[in-house]
Structure formats: structure tokens, C-alpha cells
Amino acid sequence: MDLDLAQVRAFVLAAEELHFGQAAEKLSISQQALSKRIARLESRLGMQLFDRGGQGVRLTEAGHRFLEPAGQALAAADLAVAAVLDVHRPLRIDVWGHLYAPMRTVAQAAARTSELRLELGHGRDLPSAAAALLHADIDAAFGRVHPPLPAGLTHRLVRLEPVDAILSADHPLASEPALRPEQLRDSVLWTPGALDRLDFLHRFAERFGVRDHAEGANLGLDHFLADLAADPRRFSLLPADVPLPQTPEIRLVPLVEPTPLYAWSLLWRGRGHPLMGALVNAFVAEAGRNRWLEYDPSRDWLPESSLPALANRFEDEGGRTVADSPRAD
Known part of the structure; x- marks a missing residue:
């Protein structure tokens, strides 16, 4: 039949x-x-x-x-x-979460694999990237994944990245060498868009009792930093090693006890493009090389929406779960 x-x-x-x-x-x-x-x-x-x-x-x-x-x-x-x-076509991958500079991680993983031919694009958010995958407009996507995720898509956690607090230089806590997240509860969380559409920041505010927030349009990093610096009550979160313009108006302060982690994932549909396996392998190798997947719940914080992804952590060449190896302090 x-x-x-x-x-x-x-x-x-x-x-x-x-x-x-x-x-x-x-x-x-x-x-x-x-x-x-x-x-x-x-x-x-x-x-x-x-x-x-x-x-x-x-x-x-x-x-x-x-x-x-x-x-x-x-x-x-x-x-x-x-x-x-598709054998001769570049693998099309969209990224989202642009203020957090996802291209740094994609470029680092792909740079060591000469066979990878990538065509990079930009998605608005997780729903738009998922829709593009389901319609076969792209082959893979990279960003922060959280439920609900449409059926038919596969995702793997590839990096847990510590985030710092970014403050106006006039913020009362700007001179501190490090901050506990709970110390920010009386500050104003500044977001590049509606807070209920920014899952990580929303869950951070709920977990650590941040009551007040303000939001503006996502017009890029420079605009975001200028709006942040304009109000001494404001703060936001950015990965610790995101390249920032040299400006005296802002401070980046490490967060400790616990350190929030931003979870980056690779997302794709089925087996798809012939280069998909090479891309996954590139992330596996880079995660092991750079200890990207280490997580200690006694000193790190992940939103509950990211915890299920820990079950899919990559393994190193010896078969050990990368996230289970001890982290160097």
C-alpha cells in the first residue's frame, strides 16, 4: 500500500x-x-x-x-x-537573545570544525525560531529554550553561562565587589521588552523577590545600556564575558551565593541537514574543552524551566557527563 x-x-x-x-x-x-x-x-x-x-x-x-x-x-x-x-547547501541556523551575544558561542564551537558550512540568521525569540524549524525555513536554532516547546523538535543544553548584574554607575550597589541576587530586590529590573516574554529575567525576579521593573524597546545593546545608565535605581543581567563598550556610566558586578546561570541550547527538527551531526559534535567538544556544562546546585541557580535540560547534558570522550566533573574556582 x-x-x-x-x-x-x-x-x-x-x-x-x-x-x-x-x-x-x-x-x-x-x-x-x-x-x-x-x-x-x-x-x-x-x-x-x-x-x-x-x-x-x-x-x-x-x-x-x-x-x-x-x-x-x-x-x-x-x-x-x-x-x-541539501548536501551542498550550508546549514541554516538562527540565533536569538541578541543582547546576550549568542554568536560568541556558535562561532567558538564552529571555528574548530572545517567541514561546517553555516548560514547564520537572526530570530526574534524562541517561538519564531521554533516555527521556522517546523516549516523547514532553517535547520537549527540556538538560544535559551524553555517550555512549552512544540512537538517534533529536539534540543540539547550546550552551555551554562554565569551572568553578572549590570548597574548604573550611580546605583547604591555599584561599588560592591560582588552581590548576592537578593540584594537587588529593592532595585528596578530594566528589561528590553515585556518582562512576561523574557523567561529568564522573569523567573529571576520571582525567585529573588525583585518587585519593581521597567521596560523599553529592544533597540540594541548601546540603547539598552544608555537607558540603564539613565536611572540609578536600575539593574539588569548580562553574561559575564559579553563584550561591552567602554563607558564610565555602567558597572558589571559578579553575582554570587548563588550565581545565576543562563542556559544556551541547540534546537533542531529530526535528523535534518547532513551537517547537523557535525554541528552537535562541535558543541560537544567545545563544551568539554571549556567546561561549559558544569552545574553545582549548592552555589549556582537555574530557573526551574531549565532544569529538565540537565538530563540531556553531553558526555565527554571518556563517557563521563561533562557537567559532573568538578569546576575550577
């Missing part, structure tokens, strides 16, 4: 979402078109794959049996297409 892969793809997405409307949205088709594809597949198979009742949709027993091999068939088809069409 020859199966229509468009029908199979509609079934797999609907089975993962258990919601025809959401599955149709991911395929960029109407719900009616998705329902027709699934109905034609059921007719071809001579089996009902979904129970469509008042309580929503559920997989039938036949649907459960069909789901795993159907997903494998789609993955094999995607790989076959990629092998023919």
Missing part, C-alpha cells in the same frame, strides 16, 4: 497535539483541510485512527499502533530529501 506522506504528516501532528486546530496551524493549512487528509488516510487504511467525540479527539487502538512507525516513515522521508537536496 502506497501512503500519502502529507496525510501521514497530518495524522502524526494531530496525534501529538490531540487537537486538529493546533495541528493544522503547525502545517499552515485549515482545520478542514487537515481533517480531510486524515479522513482519506483512514479510508485508505480501512481503519479509524481517531475517536472524535464531545471530549475532543483521542487515538484509537489502531491509531496508537500506527503512530510510531508513521513517525519513523516521516523521518526517513525527510532524511532522504535532505540527502538529495
Whole structure:
């Protein structure tokens, strides 16, 4: 029996979402078109794959049996297409979280691997990068990943980066050699956008009792720093080694007890581009070389939304989990 892969793809997405409307949205088709594809597949198979009742949709027993091999068939088809069409095309990777300079990490990982041919782009945020992956507009994405993550995407934690507090030089705490996060609770958290859309900063404020925040448009690092320096009550967070312009109006102060960590992840769909394995291997090697994945809960802080990713930490060549090796102080 020859199966229509468009029908199979509609079934797999609907089975993962258990919601025809959401599955149709991911395929960029109407719900009616998705329902027709699934109905034609059921007719071809001579089996009902979904129970469509008042309580929503559920997989039938036949649907459960069909789901795993159907997903494998789609993955094999995607790989076959990629092998023919994409072998000479650069791997397209988008980054987001631009104030935190994600290109530093991507460039460092890719620089040691001559076979990697990358075409770099910029996404707005995690949802836009995920949508581009699902529509095959890009091959991979790099930034901070947090739930909810659409079905069909794979991500790996590749770097845990300490962040510092960045303050106006006139801030009452600007002269301190180091700060505990809780010391910032009476300051104003300055964010380049709405706080509820910036998961890391939002969770930092909740965890350490920062009550006040102010926000502005994300117009780049220089604008962000100028707005920060304009108010002596403001602070924000930036990775400790982000290149900053030399300006006397701001101070970068280390955070300790605990040190917040910003979690960078690599995100992709299926096996995809033939160079995807080389890119993952490059990050594995660089993470081990630079001790990027070390985490000690007694002295570090990660938002709860980042903790599940720790289960997917890379291993070094000796088979040890990189994050389990001791960190040099």
C-alpha cells in the first residue's frame, strides 16, 4: 500500500497535539483541510485512527499502533530529501537573545570544525525560531529554550553561562565587589521588552523577590545600556564575558551565593541537514574543552524551566557527563 506522506504528516501532528486546530496551524493549512487528509488516510487504511467525540479527539487502538512507525516513515522521508537536496547547501541556523551575544558561542564551537558550512540568521525569540524549524525555513536554532516547546523538535543544553548584574554607575550597589541576587530586590529590573516574554529575567525576579521593573524597546545593546545608565535605581543581567563598550556610566558586578546561570541550547527538527551531526559534535567538544556544562546546585541557580535540560547534558570522550566533573574556582 502506497501512503500519502502529507496525510501521514497530518495524522502524526494531530496525534501529538490531540487537537486538529493546533495541528493544522503547525502545517499552515485549515482545520478542514487537515481533517480531510486524515479522513482519506483512514479510508485508505480501512481503519479509524481517531475517536472524535464531545471530549475532543483521542487515538484509537489502531491509531496508537500506527503512530510510531508513521513517525519513523516521516523521518526517513525527510532524511532522504535532505540527502538529495541539501548536501551542498550550508546549514541554516538562527540565533536569538541578541543582547546576550549568542554568536560568541556558535562561532567558538564552529571555528574548530572545517567541514561546517553555516548560514547564520537572526530570530526574534524562541517561538519564531521554533516555527521556522517546523516549516523547514532553517535547520537549527540556538538560544535559551524553555517550555512549552512544540512537538517534533529536539534540543540539547550546550552551555551554562554565569551572568553578572549590570548597574548604573550611580546605583547604591555599584561599588560592591560582588552581590548576592537578593540584594537587588529593592532595585528596578530594566528589561528590553515585556518582562512576561523574557523567561529568564522573569523567573529571576520571582525567585529573588525583585518587585519593581521597567521596560523599553529592544533597540540594541548601546540603547539598552544608555537607558540603564539613565536611572540609578536600575539593574539588569548580562553574561559575564559579553563584550561591552567602554563607558564610565555602567558597572558589571559578579553575582554570587548563588550565581545565576543562563542556559544556551541547540534546537533542531529530526535528523535534518547532513551537517547537523557535525554541528552537535562541535558543541560537544567545545563544551568539554571549556567546561561549559558544569552545574553545582549548592552555589549556582537555574530557573526551574531549565532544569529538565540537565538530563540531556553531553558526555565527554571518556563517557563521563561533562557537567559532573568538578569546576575550577
